[in-house]
Amino acid sequence: MFSPFMINAWEACTIIAIVAGVVGFFTVLRGSAFAAHALPNGAFAGAAAASLIGANAILGLGVFSLLGAFAIANLSRRARHDVATALAIVAMLGLGSLFLSMTTEYAPEIYSLLFGEVLGIGTNELLPAALIGAVCIAAILFLYRPLMLSSITPDTAEARGIKSHRMELAFLIVIALATTMAVPVVGTLLIFSLLISPAAAARSFTNKPATAMGLSVAFALGMVWLAIALSYTTNLPIGFYVGVLGAVTYAVGRGRAGWRPNRTVSPNQSEPTAPVDALIGPSR
């Protein structure tokens, strides 16, 4: 499986895993699992549109996922975050269904676009993918401090001049870029699994944020390498292994959390309840 044929796959997946680990750390911190699923999924419409006009499918996907990022960010200012994401994804998918209806063939590319293709990236596509990945990582490192503050204590962050909606938009754009570069290999439906599972598991192993991010990358690499190896040897789709290994990785994290002695939560501390404003009305 290490033939020259497969080297591209290993390299591409390594880049993808590193990016997913880094971006995933904040995805899990901010509870943006839905957005991480919605953006590449909805961006499928862009791929369909692109193939209609004969343009590169991935490019169309990228453009649409960026549009999706703006849509979610804008709608988030009007509605609850998950409602905003839901509205954005159905709008994008609705467009996708329109574009799909205009072609009559279900190209085999659809399967690989949805579920991934180990050999999805050619040699000449490695460099652009690496570049986008590097941009994503650089962006995360650049935004690290204000994004952390905004994610942990949004109120004090706002008071310090860090506008939540700007951080949100910036982060969604990073998710859009990160998922777009990974789609050819992992597929739109499963890239988000790489974003959330390793980072979720990493949390159980450390209290330090930097270490958690490092572990997130490590777990992502492990997950992806194992997925390639299994996919190659069993000839089953890589998406299958990504999804299942994601659940396994998460389980490992949960298991570890069960082993760690945690300080008990005192009754003083209340958990955020279900959002009240939907029923009661805006608070002052």
Place this chain on the structure above:
Amino acid sequence: MVRAVGRSSEILAVEGVSVSLSGREILHDVSFRVEGGEFIGLIGSNGAGKTTLLRVILGLVEPTSGQVLIAGKARSRRNPLIGYVPQKIGLDPDMPIRARDLVGLGLDGHRFGVPRPSARRNALIDEMLEAVDATRFAEDRVGNLSGGEQQRIMIAHALISRPRLLLLDEPLANLDIRSEQEVVALVARITAEQQVAVLISAHDMNPLLPVMDRVVYVAAGRVASGTTEEVVSTETLSQLYGHHVDVIHVNDRVLVVAGRENDVHHSVEPNSPRWSA
């Protein structure tokens, strides 16, 4: 109690601020000042508008009229001179963030890039943790700390950047009496040491009586400010509320009690708010 005031310049001026939200007027023509190093209690019942007023000062809510001056200058987007401890802190126990990480973010969280660990930065964080008596849980996950411990971390987070004014939104709510006293003593001590002015909102002024320099009392959307003796009196508060209230002193505690139905209503306009000379 008069606190040692190193810098006697005025740190906060609220002038003629009115705020309407969702069509209702929450605050009307509110004015008061805070001098450097003063400890001010922002007192009012729940829903009186204390949080709104604090959010106006922080620049999170736009007043419909009036202005807020910080150290003489108009409120700008980010004001390093103000530290803020919000009312609801609720930190997620799943977040891999230590107490000392959160305090560290108070130092440079608004700057881009990654925090660069340095001996000096660590020393500052250690010093702040020590000041709020949080050293023993500095390495623990913030979400696992008790409510009181999280509050202390948030105070450290707000103070580490050496602001000149500290705003605390209802820090004493839901605390037992002993914890109330501890928090008040802690805040009073640190802010006196660092010569930071304090604006602390509460619905019960009694825990603050020992340390307050002046009080800003919020009722019916209006405000009266001055010393406790001046403001917390039957005459002043009755005028503020627009109906009769009684102020009762029991030992060294104060109770504000609503008057009876058939008391004569004063239709006089409340005096314009006073502030100390």
Place this chain on the structure above:
Amino acid sequence: MMLLSISSSVFEPGFFSSAPVHVALIVGAVVSVVSGVVGTFTVVRGQSFAGHSLADIGTAGGSAAYLIGITPLYGFLAMNLMAAGVMELIGIRRPRGRDLATGIVLGAALGLAALFLYLDTTSSSTTGATVNVLFGSIFTLPPGMVPVIAVLSLVAVGFMLVLYRPLILSSLSPDLAAARGVSVRPIGIGFLVALAIAVSLSAITIGAILSTALLIGPAAIALRLTKRTGHAIVTAAIVGIAATWLGILLAYDSYYWMPSNRAWPVSFIVVTLIFVFYLVVDLAVGRRARPRRSPMVPETG
């Protein structure tokens, strides 16, 4: 006279007599009502991700059903009920933790879907069917399914009616509910079961996209217009029916209006209608009613 000519251009020939249109209108209305009821609670409880995921997750079950030759709906349903159970099992009360659990289950289910689709020997037709569920709009229903759909709808709505009051209380404040003797966890599970059933039948009949759109959209619109749960449910159902029927009409007409008789898919039209309607209502209700808050925290102090 003029009314007749207007109505004849709005309703293209054969609209009212077409049997598929009848079925579509009825199915659309039924699904809108179920989605309106369940969707209102979904939005209030902040479980939109779960509601959307179940549409995709069920697809895995549907593909499996194709593989072993049973009716896709049952595979859909079984998969969704299992998924709901797992979500609840590993789920945490905090909204972020819950979404994470949903995501993990979704990832695993989609992974399985990848496998099932790959294994099916008639892969292109199954892929076609799956893509149809995921991206298309299915308004053709084998007649034998209609009673099943009706029964399931009644079960879902009935379940919601039984759970109504404790569900409102526990959605508003789990602590308050627990203090009143309401067992929050079983109520949560019960809700997820109702959600699983509602999404299964809507995704199979009208496609996954419309399933989510009708679940979340009308409820979000309704909650903008009213704060009372009962009113919101009714409003959501009405908005859903209106959007669906108008969408069916326009899709039907587009066959005649569009060049080369290329009709537009119902999914696209209905989703666009809901989306636009939401924006209109949001703008109309205005900034006053919209609280200032950061996007990720459910409510600030």
